Amino acid sequence: MADKHVIVEQLVKTYPGSGAPSVDHVDFDLEKGEMLALLGPSGCGKTTILRMVAGLITPTSGRIRLDGRDMAEIPVHKRNMGMVFQSYALFPHMSVAENVAFGLEMRGVPKAERAARVERALDLVKLRGYGERRITQLSGGQQQRCAIARSLVIEPQLLLLDEPLSNLDAKLRDEMREEIRDIQARTGVTAIFVTHDQDEALSMADRLAVMSAGRIEQIGTPRQIFDRPATEFVANFIGAGNFLTGTVVEPHQANVPGLGMVVFGLDAPLGKDVRLLVRPHRFTLNGKGENAFEGVVRHLVYRGDTLTLDVDVKDRTFLVDLPTHAGTLPERGDRVTLTVARDDVTVIGTAA
Amino acid sequence: MTTSDRKGNRGILLLLLLPGLLALGVSFVAPLLWLLRASFSTSALGGADGSWTLANYADVVLDPFYWRVAGNTLNYGLTVAAFAVVLSYPIALFLARTTSRWRGVLTALAIAPLLTSGVVRTYGWMVILGDQGVINGTLQALSLIQTPIRLSNNFLGATIAMIEILMPYAILAMLSGFGRLNTQLEEAAAMLGANRLKVFWRIILPLSLPGVITAALLVFVLAISGFVTPRLMGGGRVFVLGTEVFQEATVTLNLPLAAALAMLLLVLFSSVIVIYRRALRALEA
Ligand SMILES: Nc1ncnc2c1ncn2[C@@H]1O[C@H](COP(=O)(O)OP(=O)(O)OP(=O)(O)O)[C@@H](O)[C@H]1O
Ligand SMILES: [Mg+2]
Numbered sequence: 224m225a226d227k228h229v230i231v232e233q234l235v236k237t238y239p240g241s242g243a244p245s246v247d248h249v250d251f252d253l254e255k256g257e258m259l260a261l262l263g264p265s266g267c268g269k270t271t272i273l274r275m276v277a278g279l280i281t282p283t284s285g286r287i288r289l290d291g292r293d294m295a296e297i298p299v300h301k302r303n304m305g306m307v308f309q310s311y312a313l314f315p316h317m318s319v320a321e322n323v324a325f326g327l328e329m330r331g332v333p334k335a336e337r338a339a340r341v342e343r344a345l346d347l348v349k350l351r352g353y354g355e356r357r358i359t360q361l362s363g364g365q366q367q368r369c370a371i372a373r374s375l376v377i378e379p380q381l382l383l384l385d386e387p388l389s390n391l392d393a394k395l396r397d398e399m400r401e402e403i404r405d406i407q408a409r410t411g412v413t414a415i416f417v418t419h420d421q422d423e424a425l426s427m428a429d430r431l432a433v434m435s436a437g438r439i440e441q442i443g444t445p446r447q448i449f450d451r452p453a454t455e456f457v458a459n460f461i462g463a464g465n466f467l468t469g470t471v472v473e474p475h476q477a478n479v480p481g482l483g484m485v486v487f488g489l490d491a492p493l494g495k496d497v498r499l500l501v502r503p504h505r506f507t508l509n510g511k512g513e514n515a516f517e518g519v520v521r522h523l524v525y526r527g528d529t530l531t532l533d534v535d536v537k538d539r540t541f542l543v544d545l546p547t548h549a550g551t552l553p554e555r556g557d558r559v560t561l562t563v564a565r566d567d568v569t570v571i572g573t574a575a
Numbered sequence: 576m577t578t579s580d581r582k583g584n585r586g587i588l589l590l591l592l593l594p595g596l597l598a599l600g601v602s603f604v605a606p607l608l609w610l611l612r613a614s615f616s617t618s619a620l621g622g623a624d625g626s627w628t629l630a631n632y633a634d635v636v637l638d639p640f641y642w643r644v645a646g647n648t649l650n651y652g653l654t655v656a657a658f659a660v661v662l663s664y665p666i667a668l669f670l671a672r673t674t675s676r677w678r679g680v681l682t683a684l685a686i687a688p689l690l691t692s693g694v695v696r697t698y699g700w701m702v703i704l705g706d707q708g709v710i711n712g713t714l715q716a717l718s719l720i721q722t723p724i725r726l727s728n729n730f731l732g733a734t735i736a737m738i739e740i741l742m743p744y745a746i747l748a749m750l751s752g753f754g755r756l757n758t759q760l761e762e763a764a765a766m767l768g769a770n771r772l773k774v775f776w777r778i779i780l781p782l783s784l785p786g787v788i789t790a791a792l793l794v795f796v797l798a799i800s801g802f803v804t805p806r807l808m809g810g811g812r813v814f815v816l817g818t819e820v821f822q823e824a825t826v827t828l829n830l831p832l833a834a835a836l837a838m839l840l841l842v843l844f845s846s847v848i849v850i851y852r853r854a855l856r857a858l859e860a
Binding site: 277302312 | 755759762763764767769773777781782858
């Protein structure tokens with residue numbers, strides 16, 4: 224634990240004049256070279272955490288340590304962290320190269336070396352030859368890459384990114400995801416990445432922390448978060464799901480009122496009420512699973528790769544995603560049997 | 576949008592501009608033209624008598640006194656502008672950056688002096704700076720000085736009063752020109768290793784320069800065209816173009832000469848505005 228690169232302990236922030244804390248006893252840590260995504264709905268405290276780590280605001284309580292060093296007494300300009308702001312915050316009165324060189328200049332790097340490092344940083348983000356441009360002469364994506372180059376050129380111990388992709392259109396966003404991931408892999412920089420886009424978090428981060436109302440609900444790898452959500456909030460926030468409440472009556476079996484027995488793969492204590500989760504794409508149609516539910520297709524939406532169905536099973540409706548290449552597809556009004564393997568039924572709150 | 580649409584729009588635009596253009600034409604352009612004509616005439620009738628002459632300009636150009644007055648005016652404008660800008664800058668910067676909920680009130684307070692006329696405030700300064708004024712009275716009562724220090728009826732007094740009178744304009748002009756200031760840029764600079772001083776020099780100052788330049792221009796123009804304050808605070812010992820135009824027009828009753836002097840002032844204005852536009856463009860490039 225003590226040799227982790229970044230350690231955040233019991234971090235709390237209560238803004239003056241607001242009753243409830245915006246960040247409430249948050250703990251997490253990062254290995255060197257790791258990328259952590261902070262994910263959560265608007266207003267859950269992601270930016271606040273990032274700004275405390277950066278030193279732009281003071282925590283109400285709690286500790287932030289970088290390489291074992293307590294950051295509390297270290298002012299922003301001495302923390303050696305890079306930050307990419309949502310609005311990029313590029314200096315409008317400087318050229319692209321001057322923006323990138325700024326951090327090196329503040330560190331007293333000699334001019335010749337500065338030029339060489341700026342050149343390399345611009346290469347890294349594919350902005351070679353744009354050094355003399357004004358900031359206003361760059362497209363949104365180019366501005367963003369300039370901001371990344373500016374924060375990387377100082378070789379920060381930690382890179383902080385606050386929704387850096389939210390101002391970009393969908394296509395550019397996809398490209399930039401790859402690019403940021405690629406740059407991070409090549410430079411080996413440790414990074415904390417704020418987003419409220421689940422795809423972004425799942426595809427970019429080594430681990431993600433899902434937040435709600437100032438607290439971390441769950442922290443883990445994308446797989447852990449997706450397949451073994453700790454809370455219903457997490458299950459709901461990351462991907463869609465079908466939720467069932469039942470009582471465990473036998474090992475790996477729960478009685479769900481109005482549906483019957485459901486078999487699941489994980490251990491759960493007998494006699495307890497549990498919440499079960501089935502992801503829509505884990506169902507198969509008319510297959511042979513342990514859990515078979517008969518129902519009627521009420522509604523369907525064709526989405527290219529997948530067909531999304533609403534299937535009425537007794538008095539509840541299941542959301543089902545089927546791959547469109549899987550043989551004949553059902554029509555509205557068809558009677559179907561949904562099956563799902565026990566390992567695809569998750570008990571919420573069971574640690575992986 | 577089709578061409579005919581755009582033509583229609585232009586028609587509406589012209590129509591909307593018409594009242595303003597008329598008002599400006601009647602109250603500004605026409606008198607200015609009349610003044611221009613008057614400066615080339617021999618009589619107070621503004622050329623209604625059909626006379627044409629360059630004598631007024633010759634009088635101005637050939638008289639070393641008017642050269643001194645022009646120099647004085649320039650000196651006065653620059654001094655007032657420099658001090659008003661330097662003194663207003665911290666106030667404007669504070670008002671632009673504060674997140675206090677008193678910000679609106681404080682801004683109103685800063686420009687509240689505009690609610691009283693410059694004449695009244697000039698009299699106020701006479702009370703403060705006069706030989707028997709607050710400052711000299713206090714210093715004498717404390718036996719720090721024997722004879723009063725000359726703080727009024729001279730260039731110093733006229734300058735001090737004018738600086739204070741024009742500061743609200745400077746603050747307003749700066750606030751309108753601080754649009755590029757942005758705390759996130761300051762945070763970005765700090766993250767990159769800039770301490771408070773460096774953040775000021777490299778980020779805040781350059782980004783606030785357009786506001787500073789606009790304020791300097793405004794104060795300068797208002798100062799060199801000022802008449803009341805230099806006249807009252809100068810006690811007849813401060814000669815600037817404003818006081819001389821007044822002198823020629825109402826005391827000496829040499830209206831053509833006054834018109835020529837006013838034209839000189841106008842030329843001074845225009846050249847300053849040209850410089851200002853160049854400076855702004857250089858900043859933005
Ligand atoms: N300067 C501030 N003063 C008072 N309250 C604040 C301040 N900044 C943020 N908050 C409050 O703290 C909470 C968390 O804000 P924060 O900006 O960290 O959210 P976020 O997770 O980044 O949201 P978003 O996704 O919308 O950016 C919010 O309820 C917000 O209203
Ligand atoms: Mg935020």
